[in-house]
Amino acid sequence: MLLFLWGCGANPPGLETEILTPSNQWQTLTTEQVQLDVPPGYVGGNPGLDLPALAATLEAWDKGDRLEWLNQNAETLELLAFQAEGDRLNSITIVQEERPETLTLEDYLQQQVATLQAAGITVSLTQTTDQGRLELNRGDLTQVNYVYPETTTFWVITYSSDRPTAAFTAGVEQSQQSFQVRPESS
Numbered sequence: 106m107l108l109f110l111w112g113c114g115a116n117p118p119g120l121e122t123e124i125l126t127p128s129n130q131w132q133t134l135t136t137e138q139v140q141l142d143v144p145p146g147y148v149g150g151n152p153g154l155d156l157p158a159l160a161a162t163l164e165a166w167d168k169g170d171r172l173e174w175l176n177q178n179a180e181t182l183e184l185l186a187f188q189a190e191g192d193r194l195n196s197i198t199i200v201q202e203e204r205p206e207t208l209t210l211e212d213y214l215q216q217q218v219a220t221l222q223a224a225g226i227t228v229s230l231t232q233t234t235d236q237g238r239l240e241l242n243r244g245d246l247t248q249v250n251y252v253y254p255e256t257t258t259f260w261v262i263t264y265s266s267d268r269p270t271a272a273f274t275a276g277v278e279q280s281q282q283s284f285q286v287r288p289e290s291s
Contacts, residue, residue: 123158123161124158124161124162124165125148125149125150125158125159125161125162126148127145127146127147127148127188128145128146128147129145129146130145131143131144131145131279132147133283134149134150134184134186135287136150136151136154136183136184136287137151137287138183138201138286138287139183139184139199139260139284139285139286139287140283140284140285140287141184141186141197141199141262141280141283141284141285142279142280142283143186143197143276143280144188144272144276144279144280146188146189146190147186147187147188147195147197148162148186148187148188149184149185149186149187149197150184150185150186151182151183151184151185152175152178152179152180152182152184152185153179153180153182156175156176156179159175159185160172160175160176162187163175163187166189166194168187168189168194171194181200182198182199182200183199183200183201184197184198184199185197185198185199190270193266193267193268194267195264195265195266195269195273196263196264196265196266197262197263197264197265197280198262198263198265199260199261199262199263199284200260200261200263201258201259201260201261202258202259202261203257203258203259204254204255204256204257204258204259206257209254210232210236210237210252210254210259211232211237213237213252213254213259214230214232214237214239214252217239217250217252218230218239221239221241225243226241226242226243227241227242227243228240228241235253235254236251236252236253236254237250237251237252238250238251238252239252245267245268246265246266246267247265247266247267247269248263248264248265249263249264249277249281250262250263250264251281251284253284253286255286260284260286262281262284264277264280264281
């Protein structure tokens with residue numbers, strides 16, 4: 106579950122791809138499976154399909170130290186969006202995790218909390234009938250995870266910032282409310 110845009114590594118060779126341009130307005134990012142509104146200043150897409158443009162944008166923003174992480178995790182991410190604010194990089198990831206038939210949202214969240222606390226991470230849990238919210242704090246890194254259960258899947262949205270601002274926090278709350286799983290194509 107702890108997926109965030111952190112890591113270090115070398116630049117992929119031969120990246121001569123269009124750089125994504127942030128919008129100064131809210132925008133909707135759509136992949137084959139999900140849809141999410143993201144705050145102004147974010148760029149993103151499906152790393153499985155849009156990896157060259159995402160990587161070129163990170164490099165152009167002097168965030169090339171995140172490329173190794175991106176290359177290693179691109180196929181596991183359904184959606185990735187990020188925003189540069191000075192030397193800070195805020196990110197949003199969406200992944201899906203397989204859900205055994207007998208695993209409830211409550212049990213899944215309790216497993217996550219136990220694992221994270223065992224690793225020394227402070228976790229705050231909030232749960233409703235249709236979603237769970239985990240807020241993680243480790244040093245100056247903050248992550249807010251929203252977990253949405255479906256019959257065979259848990260959708261996990263992770264918002265990360267190394268120094269969250271009030272605008273980041275407000276954006277998280279508004280963005281997560283827009284999350285939609287797209288109807289399956291026929």
